[in-house]
Amino acid sequence: MESLVMTQAARPPKRKPRRVLPGFAPTMGFTLFYLSLIILIPLSAVFIKSAGHGFEAFWAAATAPRVLASYQLSFGASLLAAIINVVFGLILAWCLVRYEFAGKKLVDALVDLPFALPTAVAGIALTALYAPNGWLGQWLAPWGIQVAFKPLGVLVALIFIGLPFIVRTVQPVLEDMETELEEAAAALGAHRWQTFRLVVLPTLTPALLTGFALAFARAVGEYGSVIFIAGNLPMVSEITPLMIISKLEQYDYVGATAIATVMLIFSFVLLLTINGLQAWSSKRNGQEGRR
Numbered sequence: 169m170e171s172l173v174m175t176q177a178a179r180p181p182k183r184k185p186r187r188v189l190p191g192f193a194p195t196m197g198f199t200l201f202y203l204s205l206i207i208l209i210p211l212s213a214v215f216i217k218s219a220g221h222g223f224e225a226f227w228a229a230a231t232a233p234r235v236l237a238s239y240q241l242s243f244g245a246s247l248l249a250a251i252i253n254v255v256f257g258l259i260l261a262w263c264l265v266r267y268e269f270a271g272k273k274l275v276d277a278l279v280d281l282p283f284a285l286p287t288a289v290a291g292i293a294l295t296a297l298y299a300p301n302g303w304l305g306q307w308l309a310p311w312g313i314q315v316a317f318k319p320l321g322v323l324v325a326l327i328f329i330g331l332p333f334i335v336r337t338v339q340p341v342l343e344d345m346e347t348e349l350e351e352a353a354a355a356l357g358a359h360r361w362q363t364f365r366l367v368v369l370p371t372l373t374p375a376l377l378t379g380f381a382l383a384f385a386r387a388v389g390e391y392g393s394v395i396f397i398a399g400n401l402p403m404v405s406e407i408t409p410l411m412i413i414s415k416l417e418q419y420d421y422v423g424a425t426a427i428a429t430v431m432l433i434f435s436f437v438l439l440l441t442i443n444g445l446q447a448w449s450s451k452r453n454g455q456e457g458r459r
Contacts, residue, residue, distance in 0.1 A: 257334025
């Protein structure tokens with residue numbers, strides 16, 4: 169007994185692991201300060217500015233017919249573009265990860281082009297392609313399909329700028345996914361759709377939701393690549409960011425802040441819902457993995 173006590177007394181006291189960054193308190197304090205300075209204070213200013221003009225003025229500016237039409241186009245096209253990018257972005261990421269083909273590095277580099285390309289340049293390029301006399305538009309015109317200066321052009325531009333978010337979010341998950349699980353499912357008699365639905369898709373769902381949220385958030389606030397191809401026709405192809413710019417140019421700060429507030433609230437609610445679904449999906453996959 170005495171030897172055991174002496175042995176324990178001779179042991180050096182355990183030291184806390186040395187961390188590269190400072191402790192929790194200063195790190196969290198700097199994080200909150202930085203977020204407040206960059207995000208919270210500017211967003212709070214928008215809410216305070218819009219609330220200072222009264223509810224009636226806010227409601228009148230936020231629910232004007234042209235503004236409602238811009239909401240429908242911006243949020244509707246952003247949602248549809250994000251959904252389309254989830255499907256085709258997953259296919260593109262799958263090809264880049266699972267297959268070897270000529271020009272693979274070039275295709276992989278082209279995925280990042282919307283990140284590097286100035287949005288105004290992208291808008292001009294898309295307009296030149298899809299205008300009625302453009303390279304692609306002249307072939308679509310005889311079929312009665314007009315892309316440029318229509319809501320369809322807005323959708324095309326939002327798909328263009330949102331695709332990299334899906335591919336770059338899903339690609340690392342696919343690279344880390346073990347192909348042995350798919351082979352085991354095939355050995356047990358599962359066909360391809362069952363393997364994808366029961367083995368691959370549950371693993372990719374959190375990444376797909378993250379990419380969807382990023383693509384949607386980018387599309388809602390997009391201005392440069394959309395403004396040229398949209399045509400900006402009242403009640404037809406006016407996006408909400410354009411309405412805010414127009415209000416500011418007219419020195420209508422009440423209308424600009426009211427529209428911006430509605431966009432912030434709606435975007436926050438959608439992103440919060442998507443993050444909740446992502447957390448639920450990750451928790452569910454973790455529970456199923458422990459069974």
